Amino acid sequence: MSNSDNKQKPNKAGGLASLTSTVKHIFRSEQLRANLYNLKRANQDKGFDCPGCAWGDKKEGLIQFCENGAKAIAWESTSKTIDRHFFAEHSVSFLQKQSDFWLEYQGRLAEPLVYDASSDKYQPIPWERAFALIADTLNNLTSPKQLELYTSGRASNEAAYLYQLFGRMFGTNNFPDCSNMCHEASGIALTESIGIGKGTVTLDDFDEADVIFVFGQNPGSNHPRMMNALRSAARKGCKIVTFNNLKEVALERFASPQDPIELLTPKATTISHAYFTPKLGGDMAAIRGMVKTIIDRNESAIRKGKPALIAEQFIEQHTENLDAYIKQVQQTDWPQICEQSGLQQAEMEQAANILVSGQKVICTWAMGLTQHKHSVAMIRELVNLQLLTGNIGKPGAGLCPVRGHSNVQGNRTVGINEKPKAAFIDSLNQVFDQDFDKEPGHNTVNALKALASGDSKVMICLGGNIAAAAPDTQFTLQALQNCELSVQVSTKLNRSHVHPGKQALILPCLGRTEIDKQASGEQAITVEDTFSMVHASMGKIPPAADTLKSETAIVCAIAQKTIGNHIVDWPKLSQNYANIRDLIEQTIPGFGNFNQNIEQPGGFYLGNSARELNWNTSSGKAMFSADPLPNKLISEHIAELSSQNHKLLTLQSLRSHDQYNTTIYGFDDRYRGISNNRRVLFINEADARKLKLDDGQVVDITSVWENNETRTVKGFTVNFYDIPRGNVAAYYPETNPLVAIDSVGDLSFTPTSKSVPVYLTKSSTSIVSATL
Numbered sequence: 001m002s003n004s005d006n007k008q009k010p011n012k013a014g015g016l017a018s019l020t021s022t023v024k025h026i027f028r029s030e031q032l033r034a035n036l037y038n039l040k041r042a043n044q045d046k047g048f049d050c051p052g053c054a055w056g057d058k059k060e061g062l063i064q065f066c067e068n069g070a071k072a073i074a075w076e077s078t079s080k081t082i083d084r085h086f087f088a089e090h091s092v093s094f095l096q097k098q099s100d101f102w103l104e105y106q107g108r109l110a111e112p113l114v115y116d117a118s119s120d121k122y123q124p125i126p127w128e129r130a131f132a133l134i135a136d137t138l139n140n141l142t143s144p145k146q147l148e149l150y151t152s153g154r155a156s157n158e159a160a161y162l163y164q165l166f167g168r169m170f171g172t173n174n175f176p177d178c179s180n181m182c183h184e185a186s187g188i189a190l191t192e193s194i195g196i197g198k199g200t201v202t203l204d205d206f207d208e209a210d211v212i213f214v215f216g217q218n219p220g221s222n223h224p225r226m227m228n229a230l231r232s233a234a235r236k237g238c239k240i241v242t243f244n245n246l247k248e249v250a251l252e253r254f255a256s257p258q259d260p261i262e263l264l265t266p267k268a269t270t271i272s273h274a275y276f277t278p279k280l281g282g283d284m285a286a287i288r289g290m291v292k293t294i295i296d297r298n299e300s301a302i303r304k305g306k307p308a309l310i311a312e313q314f315i316e317q318h319t320e321n322l323d324a325y326i327k328q329v330q331q332t333d334w335p336q337i338c339e340q341s342g343l344q345q346a347e348m349e350q351a352a353n354i355l356v357s358g359q360k361v362i363c364t365w366a367m368g369l370t371q372h373k374h375s376v377a378m379i380r381e382l383v384n385l386q387l388l389t390g391n392i393g394k395p396g397a398g399l400c401p402v403r404g405h406s407n408v409q410g411n412r413t414v415g416i417n418e419k420p421k422a423a424f425i426d427s428l429n430q431v432f433d434q435d436f437d438k439e440p441g442h443n444t445v446n447a448l449k450a451l452a453s454g455d456s457k458v459m460i461c462l463g464g465n466i467a468a469a470a471p472d473t474q475f476t477l478q479a480l481q482n483c484e485l486s487v488q489v490s491t492k493l494n495r496s497h498v499h500p501g502k503q504a505l506i507l508p509c510l511g512r513t514e515i516d517k518q519a520s521g522e523q524a525i526t527v528e529d530t531f532s533m534v535h536a537s538m539g540k541i542p543p544a545a546d547t548l549k550s551e552t553a554i555v556c557a558i559a560q561k562t563i564g565n566h567i568v569d570w571p572k573l574s575q576n577y578a579n580i581r582d583l584i585e586q587t588i589p590g591f592g593n594f595n596q597n598i599e600q601p602g603g604f605y606l607g608n609s610a611r612e613l614n615w616n617t618s619s620g621k622a623m624f625s626a627d628p629l630p631n632k633l634i635s636e637h638i639a640e641l642s643s644q645n646h647k648l649l650t651l652q653s654l655r656s657h658d659q660y661n662t663t664i665y666g667f668d669d670r671y672r673g674i675s676n677n678r679r680v681l682f683i684n685e686a687d688a689r690k691l692k693l694d695d696g697q698v699v700d701i702t703s704v705w706e707n708n709e710t711r712t713v714k715g716f717t718v719n720f721y722d723i724p725r726g727n728v729a730a731y732y733p734e735t736n737p738l739v740a741i742d743s744v745g746d747l748s749f750t751p752t753s754k755s756v757p758v759y760l761t762k763s764s765t766s767i768v769s770a771t772l
Helices: 015-028 032-041 067-076 084-089 092-096 100-105 127-139 157-170 184-194 225-235 260-264 283-303 312-318 322-331 334-341 345-356 375-388 408-413 422-432 444-453 473-481 551-563 570-575 577-587 685-690
Strands: 113-116 121-124 147-151 211-215 239-243 253-255 274-276 361-365 398-401 458-462 485-490 504-508 525-528 533-537 649-654 680-683 698-705 709-720 727-731 756-762
Touching (some): 015 067, 127 551, 157 577, 225 253, 274 345, 458 551, 551 570
Parallel strands (some): 147 458, 211 239, 211 361, 239 274
Antiparallel strands (some): 649 756
8 A cells, every 4th residue: 555545634533524434334234224223322311322432421412422333333233144154155264364354344143153173164053052062061171260251341231240150150260351451450550549440530520620631542533422521621611631642633623523513614622732742651751740840839839838739638638658659759850751751841841730720630541551561550640640639539520541342341340350359259158158269360361371371271252352352463362272162252253253262152142232132021231331320221123133142141041051040040130130130239339229220311320439538448548659660661671682773663552443442344544544554554754764664665563572582563554643753553453463462561461552662674565455
């Protein structure tokens, strides 16, 4: 692909182009009438929750969906289905060679399938035989800990709760899930600092904030409904400050498709009052620079008899360890802060001045902060900033990690956790009269290692696409293929299906948009958004095939066949999901009157202890963390591994605009000006010129790791972009092979997908433009 194939980067996000894209994807689903109806019911009371992001809903107005939400709905609710005839025609070896887009574009999975190694093809299998195969395999394991139970964030509260209950009754705490690969660092840092691993704000707080800081995220593509909240805040005079490695157009200017003027004219709302582009991983240093500015000016203000810039009364009443933290800040000098952040001192002082100009400040972040080696310390530093200025526990202020998939937070709330809290296990033990194990199980990285070594034998995946989501692709695929049995509960064909274990099952399930009818009638499931709001979701269109089962029914059937009904009446739970919610109410705080509360419009708020200034920490107070800055963003011993003939750069993987998580909707990235290509490398022009690379030239990317390990992906088109020198960016899953399985965050075990040391070489690979 030559650079002339690139579209020009737009000067605003949203607007008519967003509406046009929405219409295109609805038509492409070949189910126009059903999907127009779906859009009307998306995120509405008595409707279904969008299968996309976890952003909250106002429940006001006729339109509660965004462009990428419409893509997700249309992608799921296609009229195309694939069954035994498709798999009789295509071998797994053939399917392995197809793109991720091609695999999912074939349509909805229509019947359960079993892999036949002798023919290298999937074949139909009756549901009962599939469940019997799972049960027989599990019951023949030498230890229940040889079972890995992976969960996607799309699973409902009901399905996820039963999934963890079944696993713990079987005898394992191995619950790898998508949280391990995204916001694990947020949960750990927040729990240590404020006693709860969730954000402290509600959606209404965005209406009251004076200042909003946006760190490490691109909401225009990844959670576009957030743009409405930012647009509304900006138009009310709220100052929005962005720290993001790339200049993203949505965070500069956004046109609401619901505003006729912004839809039909060049007008748009300016989003960011100030926009800073730190180095990858440099946000901690940037925040430290802001804190250093505030502390220095606070001391000066006090000497001059002026009001303090820090929240002295709040700090005295609600926090501990301030002195140790201030000492750490004072020992951190400006040259180190500026070098590591990639920003000038004046820029950090400007950001600090904006923060202290407001009485109510929100700090919000996503994977730009969570996928580094020092991510836990980085997020604790962000908490320090909010504690120092008293911006937790009051309306219009607080901490807001922006979760990804629509129920990833709910999954964790109802027990999908490889490190279960003792109180949760005690509650389960009391209700079910059991003695469940409290020892930690495997996270995603450890689960893959256990499968690769043979210590684990079986992986069941409740949704998701772990083959495309996990790091170190070659290692991951080999681990999956090493399974004695792999089971995928899925709506569409994906990369995980075409790298089966020695035995493999595909179990097709209902999607969010479809009617879930059980013995007691049509069922509602529930989800929790990023603001701890729990609400009901009910599909409204007939299932893609009458052979599909719900995720909840599948989990119950596996459990019944494997461990029987003597402790839990699995059929009773499958027949009426209200019975599952009764169990959740009995075992998890915050779910009192669960079935009644989801009847109210918008659902109900679970509450947040830190928002109420109750600190569930060992000291009973919020904790300042005195973490030093990292010595180097890329370890010196890794940097030395690169050849003297190569300049080492830092790569981050990211999504395109035609993508949600591992699902590829197309090959364009409208907001970054990319057309018909996913193998793109974004690079600062000065870096490219120094490497003697032209815009549009094709390169190979090689990552370096310990023990002289290198990993290479080939055939990426150079694209000059507004990104700090020394940093480059490219899409995943294409760049997942570059992330070593052992390159994980401290404490979090999250893959370091935003800080991969790489070098570039000119490629001999020719690029063929992608086609739909």
